[in-house]
Amino acid sequence: MGWTYTLKIQCVSGFFIIRDEATWEIPRFISMVGLQLVSFRDFWTFPFLVTAEDYSLKGKQYLGVTATKTFEGEPWDIMAENGLVYDFGAGLVKPISTITQHLYIKDAGQFYVSNGLLVPGSLRDDGKRVTDYSARFLWDSNSFRYSEVVCG
Amino acid sequence: MAKILSASCQSGSVTTEGYVISPATILSQGVKASTGIALIEQDQMTYVTSNASDIKDLITNLESIISDVVSALTGIDAVTTAPGSNAALISAITAAKAAITTQKDNLK
Numbered sequence: 001m002g003w004t005y006t007l008k009i010q011c012v013s014g015f016f017i018i019r020d021e022a023t024w025e026i027p028r029f030i031s032m033v034g035l036q037l038v039s040f041r042d043f044w045t046f047p048f049l050v051t052a053e054d055y056s057l058k059g060k061q062y063l064g065v066t067a068t069k070t071f072e073g074e075p076w077d078i079m080a081e082n083g084l085v086y087d088f089g090a091g092l093v094k095p096i097s098t099i100t101q102h103l104y105i106k107d108a109g110q111f112y113v114s115n116g117l118l119v120p121g122s123l124r125d126d127g128k129r130v131t132d133y134s135a136r137f138l139w140d141s142n143s144f145r146y147s148e149v150v151c152g
Numbered sequence: 153m154a155k156i157l158s159a160s161c162q163s164g165s166v167t168t169e170g171y172v173i174s175p176a177t178i179l180s181q182g183v184k185a186s187t188g189i190a191l192i193e194q195d196q197m198t199y200v201t202s203n204a205s206d207i208k209d210l211i212t213n214l215e216s217i218i219s220d221v222v223s224a225l226t227g228i229d230a231v232t233t234a235p236g237s238n239a240a241l242i243s244a245i246t247a248a249k250a251a252i253t254t255q256k257d258n259l260k
Contacts, residue, residue, distance in 0.1 A: 055155040055192055057171040070173050072155040072192040081195070 007137045009144070014085025014096065014120040014131065015052070015076035018044040032142055033117070035088055046088055049075065056082055063093035080131075085120035096121040096129055103130060105146060112146040113138075124151050159190035159199055166190060166199040173197045204259060211256040218249040 006021040007029055018037060020026050026037055026044055037044045048063070052075035056067035062082060071081040079085065085096045099121030105112040122130045128151035135144045159168040162185040166176040173190060176197035180186070188201035222245050229238040 055157075057169060057173065059171045060169065069195070070171075070192060070197060071195055073194055077194075 009117070009135045009137065011118070011120050011130075011133045011135075012076040013080035014093075015049060015079050016045045016086060016088070017076075020044065028139075029137055032139075033137075035117070046086060046091075048091055048093070049086055052078070054078075065093055065095060085131075087119055087121070088117065089119060094121070096131075099123070099129065103149075105149070108145070110147075112149060113143055114146065115143050117144055118146070118149070128152060154191045154193040157190045157192065158187070160185065160187050161199050161201060162186070166197070208256060208259055211252055211259075214252055215249055215256070218245060218252065222246055222249065 007025045008019045010017040010019075018026075020029075029035075030037055036047055038047045038050055040050045052063055054074070055072040056062040056070060056078045058067055058070045060067055062078065063084065063086075065082070065084055067078075067082050069081045071078050073081075079093070083096050084093050085099060086092075087094050087099065099119060101119045101122040103118065103122045103124045105114045105118070117135070118130055118133055120130055120133075124130070130149060131152045132148070132150040133146055134148040135146045137143075138145055157168045159166055159173075161167070161178060161180075161182050164178065164182045166173050166178065166182075168190045173192070174197075176190065176199050178199045178201075180188075180199075180201040180203070182199070182201070186201040186205070188199060191198045191200065222242055225238055225242050225245070229235060229242065232238070
């Protein structure tokens with residue numbers, strides 16, 4: 001087993017796309033981090049998100065939240081349009097404005113490192129919220145290395 | 153890829169799955185109640201009505217009009233100075249009505 005940083009975690013507008021390169025990565029990640037993942041299309045994601053439809057209707061429930069906009073597209077596009085993010089801690093999709101977590105990451109040179117996975121919608125000191133990020137799981141330190149964190 | 157959903161429309165208001173979608177481009181008059189499909193592509197919404205009921209109503213009205221014309225001509229023909237002189241015309245109109253009835257019963 002190689003301890004390379006191959007497991008890639010992408011948060012796209014509050015939706016999660018996780019890609020592995022070796023079959024041992026997902027079960028080991030689940031074991032180490034305690035977050036359940038399931039296969040969806042050609043990637044892995046959280047079980048709650050696989051029920052995401054490819055359209056939302058204003059007024060109708062979308063992933064448990066009343067949609068504010070009628071929109072067709074990928075789940076992450078629909079979540080962005082409706083201002084929704086997945087809070088994996090609660091296991092629920094929520095309006096981004098209701099996320100109360102603050103962003104705690106430390107600068108590690110050209111990367112940011114955090115012990116935990118960032119909850120999309122987390123608040124930065126300047127009041128902006130995390131909408132997207134790209135991270136790798138560090139197998140040896142059980143932490144996450146973020147190469148890109150987008151706030152809006 | 154656009155999402156296609158069953159929809160209905162009345163007075164310019166398009167509804168699908170019980171929710172009004174707006175603003176939607178309606179590719180017909182959209183006045184009288186109709187059923188059709190809604191196409192949603194990103195934030196663009198289009199409603200396409202099924203014209204089948206409109207066409208059937210139109211043909212039904214044509215049938216009625218032709219029946220009245222035949223009745224009128226038959227009456228006129230009976231009292232004219234040369235009874236039976238319009239028989240061919242009446243037969244032609246009657247045949248036309250039968251053709252329209254057949255078309256109505258076999259709408260695609």
